Amino acid sequence: MSLxxxxxxxxxFKTDGGTVKAVRGVDYHVEAGEILGIVGExxxxxxxxxxxxxxxxxxxxxxTSGSMTFDGKDLSPNHYNTKAEKKxxxxxxxxxxxxxxxxxxxxxxxxxxxxxTIEKQITEGILYHTKCxxxxxxxxxxxxxxxxxxxxxEMRLKQYPFEFSGGxxxxxxxxxxxxxxxxxxxxxxxxxxxDVTVQAQILELxxxxxxxxxxxxxxxxxxxxxxxxxxxxxxxxxxGNIMEEGTVNEIFYEAKHPYTKGLLNSIANSNVDxxxxxKPIPGTPPDLIKLGNECPFAPRxxxxxxxxxxxxxxxxxxxxxxxxxxxxxxxxxxEEVIGGKADE
Amino acid sequence: xxxxxxxxxxxPVKKLAEEKAGPILEIQGLTKYFDAAKGxxxxxxxxxxxxLERGETLGIVGExxxxxxxxGRTILKIHDSTSxxxxxxxxxxxxxxxxxxxxxxxxxxxxxxxxxxxxxxRMTVGEIIEEPMVIHNMGTPKERRAIVQDxxxxxxxxPDHIRRYPFEFSGGxxxxxxxxxxxxxxxxFIVCDExxxxxxxxxxxxxxxLLEKLQHERGFSYLFIAHDLEMVHHISHKIGVMxxxxxxxFGTSDEVYKTPLHPYTKALISASPVPDPELAKTKxxxxxxxxxxxxLNPPKGCPFAPRxxxxxxxCKQEKPETYSIGNHKVACFLYAPEK
Numbered sequence: 001m002s003l004x005x006x007x008x009x010x011x012x013f014k015t016d017g018g019t020v021k022a023v024r025g026v027d028y029h030v031e032a033g034e035i036l037g038i039v040g041e042x043x044x045x046x047x048x049x050x051x052x053x054x055x056x057x058x059x060x061x062x063x064t065s066g067s068m069t070f071d072g073k074d075l076s077p078n079h080y081n082t083k084a085e086k087k088x089x090x091x092x093x094x095x096x097x098x099x100x101x102x103x104x105x106x107x108x109x110x111x112x113x114x115x116x117t118i119e120k121q122i123t124e125g126i127l128y129h130t131k132c133x134x135x136x137x138x139x140x141x142x143x144x145x146x147x148x149x150x151x152x153x154e155m156r157l158k159q160y161p162f163e164f165s166g167g168x169x170x171x172x173x174x175x176x177x178x179x180x181x182x183x184x185x186x187x188x189x190x191x192x193x194x195d196v197t198v199q200a201q202i203l204e205l206x207x208x209x210x211x212x213x214x215x216x217x218x219x220x221x222x223x224x225x226x227x228x229x230x231x232x233x234x235x236x237x238x239x240g241n242i243m244e245e246g247t248v249n250e251i252f253y254e255a256k257h258p259y260t261k262g263l264l265n266s267i268a269n270s271n272v273d274x275x276x277x278x279k280p281i282p283g284t285p286p287d288l289i290k291l292g293n294e295c296p297f298a299p300r301x302x303x304x305x306x307x308x309x310x311x312x313x314x315x316x317x318x319x320x321x322x323x324x325x326x327x328x329x330x331x332x333x334x335e336e337v338i339g340g341k342a343d344e
Numbered sequence: 345x346x347x348x349x350x351x352x353x354x355x356p357v358k359k360l361a362e363e364k365a366g367p368i369l370e371i372q373g374l375t376k377y378f379d380a381a382k383g384x385x386x387x388x389x390x391x392x393x394x395x396l397e398r399g400e401t402l403g404i405v406g407e408x409x410x411x412x413x414x415x416g417r418t419i420l421k422i423h424d425s426t427s428x429x430x431x432x433x434x435x436x437x438x439x440x441x442x443x444x445x446x447x448x449x450x451x452x453x454x455x456x457x458x459x460x461x462x463x464x465x466r467m468t469v470g471e472i473i474e475e476p477m478v479i480h481n482m483g484t485p486k487e488r489r490a491i492v493q494d495x496x497x498x499x500x501x502x503p504d505h506i507r508r509y510p511f512e513f514s515g516g517x518x519x520x521x522x523x524x525x526x527x528x529x530x531x532x533f534i535v536c537d538e539x540x541x542x543x544x545x546x547x548x549x550x551x552x553x554l555l556e557k558l559q560h561e562r563g564f565s566y567l568f569i570a571h572d573l574e575m576v577h578h579i580s581h582k583i584g585v586m587x588x589x590x591x592x593x594f595g596t597s598d599e600v601y602k603t604p605l606h607p608y609t610k611a612l613i614s615a616s617p618v619p620d621p622e623l624a625k626t627k628x629x630x631x632x633x634x635x636x637x638x639x640l641n642p643p644k645g646c647p648f649a650p651r652x653x654x655x656x657x658x659c660k661q662e663k664p665e666t667y668s669i670g671n672h673k674v675a676c677f678l679y680a681p682e683k
Contacts, residue, residue, distance in 0.1 A: 195407035200615035225617030229624035266549035280549030
């Protein structure tokens, strides 16, 4: 059984402008010790999917269908309907968050509480989830700070976030996330706010931790360079859908979806002759309020066909790990979708 | 509108690059210190020298806080320089007053990093693009409107976008508005301060291609500030690498990217993630220890000495000069000529 299994997750937000279907029936699974990369542009639903799992959606957000199972526990809020069940769900999540599942957020500058010492912020989660004394929690905090590479931890524990640089703050956030040896670590753009040389240090640290402790990791990012060097498998998201998923090599060398190909083409790759003009994907990402059942990429796709603008494509399997949702690869199966409506 | 259609509609503007001689911009020993609390100084830019040829792009790379944006702003005289010379088109503008600068401001423009913060939310797109021309008393309102119409198509937006407000646009479109505003005065030199870092991957390439197309057609010279090495290598003719206010390496784009000399450049290039899994496996990463020192209190010797794997006693005590190896310049004792 997988550590985490998400099937058909759909998340919606009610806004004044209409209902935003941010996540549209996505499947993920993560094994222990594996790094899954979720790649997508802003607004593709990559973060909202994970927030749904953690029960951290904004007030107007709701999981409308799908199932999420983590380590044998049912974490799908849509399966808990009565008041008592909802209470039970909240209680269960409280036990899991920061304990079995931890999350690292994007912006190290705004995530830490500026008026609380680092010691309190690291030990808070330890004291909540484990039975231990303050002294033991402090010892654990020092151990964690050493692990993430913060020099002279005894002294630094007494300091406040503003006394740390961006890279150091991100290390503290990682230390907090690892405090209770989580089974699953969700990293939402962990290095976007950091410089390249510091980014390399942090990524190396995450990799080391998975290999040592067998933690499963979900890495949400838009940087294809980062996923190439770190991940085992990749899911490419666009407009709330997973367009393509596969192992790193399958995605980078045998990409099937026009969007994946477009993404790979639009980054400057200096190992190829670099004075060729870049090949951008024309247009802009879709408006999720207006987006219906069609393929979300159709308006920007160079190979779009009539059917793409009407019906959602089927998933085609190329190998056990490699799947792609595109009409180019499932055109012959169109009857399954259209059924009797083909003559219209 | 497609890219080719846009291209046809652009009037062939005379190529400035071919007409005049000499570099468009020459910087000699530019230094900028900011006052900080307790009488301390932030050493933002330290003795930087380079030349930018007409119609070329100079990429400036470095980590946050290395002074690359401060340098761009000092060159445009948004900040006054502490010392050094800024020679624009053969004229030393370092000590010019605001009034004296006026005719030069038209010729040098800036594209900002954050397309959300750099456009006035209460002005329409047309007003935003027209504003620089109003300030510089260019043309009649009718002529100005015609230029705005023209520009909006040049940057790939639609004519009916003129009456809309910035909030109605996506990040990439806003950046196009920012570019159109910079073009309004028909400048010769544009400072692009991280113009793509706030944009999505698929949109970044659109903006880069637009900048390249405009340079090709109008002969602009760019100072392109960024931290994305791959993109800088792609768009630049020359690259300068900055560390803690110092220009530690300078050379042609390929020289710096393919045969870096300075240990910092080497580490920077090795740390940038390659979007190719096989290559990423074989690539040797030089992992730097620690972080950039504070510019309030820069090291006495080489700024990179505390993190450098090749650091010697001399590096800690003495600041290296810039040594030339052909056209490739590097500030590191490893390349000092033998005495």
